């Protein structure tokens with residue numbers, strides 16, 4: 001069936017609202033990439049819904065000319081689940097932050113992943129609370145000095161990729177706000193995946209946590225400090241000068257002068273077991289280059305499809321329900 | 337499969353006619369008392385009686401056997417006239433062990449019948465019940481007719497040859513007791529035999545044993561000298577039509593399914609298990625072939641949020657819970673008020689505060705659902721008054737919610753949720769439709785998601801509609817456009833508008849109706865106290881008192897004529913299972929100082945308690 005979809009441009013996805021993020025915030029770049037990739041997906045604006053929680057990043061839906069809900073703190077996955085279960089035809093995106101998804105909304109985050117509802121969740125990780133003006137977040141390192149931790153944070157941080165994998169996510173990826181081409185690719189792949197697609201984006205908060213991701217952002221160093229994952233390819237970084245191999249369960253950095261590419265660790269995003277992906281998620285700067293790209297992309301039937309299938313099956317087996325016959329079934333009696 | 341006889345067994349002993357009987361069956365929670373009670377309810381209803389029930393069970397799933405904490409009971413009132421309560425005093429108490437006997441005997445009327453399982457009064461049973469002496473040897477039973485039956489022994493004998501172990505055989509003794517009670521009241525055993533056949537169809541030995549136990553109990557009554565006669569309660573003169581027995585939670589679930597059909601909407605239930613509301617989730621989960629979508633959320637918060645998502649998408653979201661869960665849903669309910677989306681929050685109230693008395697009833701969430709959210713966040717509140725009324729209340733909640741684009745709270749309680757009564761089955765094909773419209777695609781002029789109709793309801797524009805893309809959220813919004821607005825005057829306007837919208841519901845709901853006299857004492861009630869208040873008022877009116885009764889269905893807003901009605905009476909009495917929550921609302925909204933009759937014991941009012949208070953107030 002051929003339908004004439006109007007060709008949309010990035011600007012068609014912009015709402016008429018003034019953007020209120022601080023100048024220089026990494027959120028702008030993510031918004032720009034989103035507007036850029038959406039027209040390429042072939043999904044009409046009215047079929048697209050953005051749902052967010054609370055936080056700087058959660059203002060995102062107001063800036064999109066699509067349907068949207070700016071909901072309450074941490075709960076966006078639950079709103080999105082209810083929507084997608086009843087409207088599988090819609091393309092649903094969840095926009096969240098590190099505090100929103102891993103602190104107050106930790107529970108919903110886990111359950112979204114394990115259910116594998118077909119939607120995309122983009123976590124803007126700035127490692128700080130921006131909207132409440134600078135308290136440490138669940139991804140801030142221990143010892144982080146903030147307004148609420150004048151002597152340093154005592155909380156051991158969570159690793160969003162590890163958490164998503166532990167919660168049985170079927171699509172897990174990471175990108176960086178300023179690496180616009182890579183970010184665009186990750187968003188596109190997330191959209192293409194059927195099931196819950198999780199993308200962590202390193203996002204700079206230039207007001208309360210400036211420079212936290214510089215090692216992964218700065219052109220001069222990011223080649224040495226990050227490693228781009230590609231399915232079926234060896235783990236090579238630093239312009240092909242270094243690689244990662246596996247010794248037992250331990251990754252090890254090797255120089256490619258001395259080690260053959262064949263001996264390196266090969267990435268397999270489709271591995272049934274999340275073990276390799278988890279191992280990669282534990283590679284953190286500065287001990288290792290941090291992987292960016294798709295950690296895991298496996299198929300598992302999505303939640304809302306199974307919900308619809310159960311209804312189909314029940315209707316096939318029992319016929320479409322009829323209230324009058326239900327009410328009159330079983331023991332009844334008549335008064336004349 | 338055992339052959340089913342459909343012959344109605346009748347006793348050859350003389351019969352005595354009675355207008356109504358209240359029976360309470362008590363035993364260990366493992367003794368199958370709930371099953372026994374629900375069977376007696378069904379067969380009594382099938383016999384044409386009006387029926388009201390009161391199941392009462394412990395919060396523990398398996399409290400220690402034989403202890404007072406583990407006593408589970410089921411009270412059934414069946415009558416040849418219309419009845420509204422499970423009965424005050426008991427005519428018959430069937431007690432399976434000493435703990436059950438001593439914790440319930442005080443409710444037996446003088447000269448009432450107590451039927452005991454005499455096999456369970458050994459030293460160890462008395463010890464479990466913390467009794468020093470066998471109660472049968474004390475004065476405790478002196479005013480009653482005591483019938484001791486060796487139920488355990490007789491049941492074992494009856495099931496011999498079915499191959500059951502002694503332990504399994506002992507589990508059949510509730511059917512023995514049932515057989516005896518059925519005999520005593522001339523109830524038909526056939527529906528219960530059919531029930532046994534279908535429930536145990538995969539366990540032929542258990543099926544045969546339970547059938548044998550039931551018949552053995554019946555024969556025991558017929559052949560022994562314990563009973564000189566049986567009792568007959570003739571059919572009640574109910575409104576013509578076809579009836580079935582229905583429990584409150586089931587009626588509520590069916591009401592929601594009916595409203596879904598009447599409005600042409602998908603019902604999406606997002607719920608987290610909680611006593612005593614879980615049965616609504618269980619019930620709706622069965623009806624996937626009706627297109628019902630049920631979602632067991634990870635917690636109460638996810639449940640309310642998921643239904644907001646569903647309603648945003650154009651389905652009707654419903655969440656079901658009880659007090660502790662509603663407390664958790666508060667923020668989500670506030671968002672629903674702000675988003676002005678239709679959805680229903682069902683609160684099956686139980687004893688509180690905190691975990692409170694999970695399996696006992698109370699009406700102490702009224703002020704929580706009225707005010708328990710941050711900011712000015714009004715929403716309509718409707719309360720069901722009886723098990724069958726849950727059906728109509730659910731449909732009405734749905735109608736108002738969609739008409740006014742507002743979340744609605746539907747209050748039930750543990751007493752009506754688990755209670756059962758005959759229900760006049762409606763014909764869905766002739767019920768009024770619930771009209772719901774969604775705006776369609778538009779071009780040109782910008783869409784205004786908060787433009788309001790004559791009720792002040794905003795349009796329900798749903799994703800997928802071209803040209804109506806809009807973003808809504810918890811931040812205050814400009815009227816009309818729905819854009820985020822921090823403007824002080826706009827905020828005042830929006831607060832007033834949301835309140836006015838809820839107040840406008842009073843324009844479409846039924847006016848309050850006074851039963852009885854229109855001056856003197858007004859008894860004002862709501863929710864599950866209906867039956868006791870109604871019966872007490874009827875009794876008072878019959879005895880010549882100047883008493884009027886108003887039962888409120890909507891608690892917010894109140895019916896428009898309530899102010900005038902209250903002004904007609906000299907005194908107002910408000911009986912509630914709380915410390916005076918409706919009374920607080922009434923006293924603050926009207927020029928009156930109402931008196932409360934307040935009971936917070938996890939138990940419903942008896943008719944007498946209310947009648948006595950009416951007498952006292954003169």
Ligand code: SF4
Pocket residue numbers: 020021022024025026027056057126130131204205206207208
């Ligand atoms: S506070 Fe930080 S994260 Fe928030 S808008 Fe400003 S720069 Fe961006």
